[in-house]
Amino acid sequence: MKELHLEELNKAHQELQEAHAELQEATMHSMKYAALEERIRLAREIHDGLGHQLTSLIVQLQALEIMLPGEPKKASETITQLLQIARQAMGEVRVAVREWSSDEMGLGLVALKGLVSQIQGRSSIKFNFIQESEISEWPHETSIVLYRTVQESLTNILRHSNATSVTIHLKEVNNEIILNVSDNGSYVEEKPLKAGFGLKGMMERCRLHGGTCTFTSVKPHGLCIEITLPIDALGSTNLRT
Template sequence: MPTNRWSQLAETISSRSRTITLSFIIFALIIQTINRSSFAIAAIETLCFVAYLVLIWSSDGWLMDYRKRAAAVILIWLLLAAAWIGFDTYKTSNILIFCLIAYNALRLPGSLSILFTAAIIVLDAAIWFFMERVSIDVIFMYSVVHGGMYGFFWGARMRRESNAIKQQHYQELRVMHTQLEQTHRALKQSHKELEEASVRSLRYAVLEERTRIARDIHDSIGHGLTSVIVQLQALPYMIKANTAEADATLSNVLDVARNCLTEVRTVVHQMAIDDAGLGLLALKSLINSVQEQSGLQITLNVKGDVTPWKADVSELLYRVLQESLTNAIRHAKATHVHVSVNEQPEKITMRIQDNGSWTGDAPPSPGFGINGMRERCECAGGSFFMRTNHPHGLALIATIPVDNCPMEGE
């Protein structure tokens, strides 16, 4: 992440700034040492300062491993102790020991840092006591100052690490938020594609049902009209040959024509209903398809005037009927299903009854499919119930409001 890189860069610059500032302070101390000391002492003290400078500048390089850092701290402290004992450089040694304690608190692991600092404080107290002959009170004061300095820098380290952890958590939350936004956009796109696919499936069902009606017209009415034409063409010859046979033929032609007219009126009535509510046409197509594929006998009864159904209502009723018929075939072992659709001014009620094998007084525990239908209906502001159908079987009742979704095509 670009923000993470900028954060790391800012932390690196801040760390380098602290190291540079400390280096300038140490250089100032080296200059003062050279001006006030002999050449040998100045050389020893300068060596101690340079050793500490190497330590702080190499911590992010070849001293990245904490074991190497610990070894470097031990060597530098031994150098400081040797200079203090051998050349009486206690001022310089104590200044750098303070710096070494601060380094322990900031750069060594917790337990190792505490162990090294305690060892330095104890050994320094021993040198003060045996070499400088300082009183116990002064040694105790120096030890408390050393411990206080360690506590101060340890607190600074804890705050720095806490801020780093907070920053890391913040970056992780930002990454997670970005991923959630991307997932949300993907889900919205998937939902849109699913809605489009549902509309296409409903339109395909409508087209399939209209194709079936057209085929029925061709097979029934077309055949009847063809028979009428053939008999009318033969009628003049029959009149000349046999009047009685001609009368019978004419009577038959009239019957066929009346039947064709009845079928035409029926189909026109169905088409008028289907044009008013394409969702109902999709339900009919589904019923015909299930009957052809499974042999299940399904009857459909429509009550009330059919009005234009809304897209979500049509899809919801289609899915509920589809799942109900699937359950009737797969689980109920039903041979007949009765479907009734009752449209009222404010709601549509669809009831699916089967003659399946269930004989209990209470309906069975709902499974994934039933729960899915109930959730669909409730999300649309409706309801879904499952009841027993005496003497055996189940009845599923779905009620859907008709004013909660946009119209088809809007």
């Protein structure tokens, strides 16, 4: 009976390991898809914004050519406007290049932003993503933990919070990732927070990775979820700004 019981336990453990591996692989696919969507969104914004600015630049340069001989003062004012447009266009290019080049695998920052964009697209809630420091190139396991905890946080907000705005703050301090997801929903401090399966799963996932997941109230109402995770020094290189 003991041998049979041990065999059943080993079989259940193997099945659990296989299920975990499948879940990790599915998460990786989800992250890559989110990163791809974020890159497409950036490309669309560049095409629309930069294309409009360059068109305006060309039109005004053509006008400037005609203006120079007879209206030098007005031409000088136009040059100032053209320089401003050119600087705005260059700023957009720099942002896009930084986003695309900093996360080659699409498993870190770009995937998180893509996840937020996806949820924003199917919700009336206003999302604001704030990056407060340079961000490292995270190891895959760290990226997966962050992605899944943020995904669960935002899903929980959509289902239960009645929030109209959500702010995601991300920074790295002393070789540690600190990510806050705060909303202006209906939760108040006086009401006890019932940690269901999703919230408990977030806390356990962070704990197993050497981090923490805590919940605090937001004044006058709302909930803040703070996720802290250590950065693997061997797997991270400061790249993103």
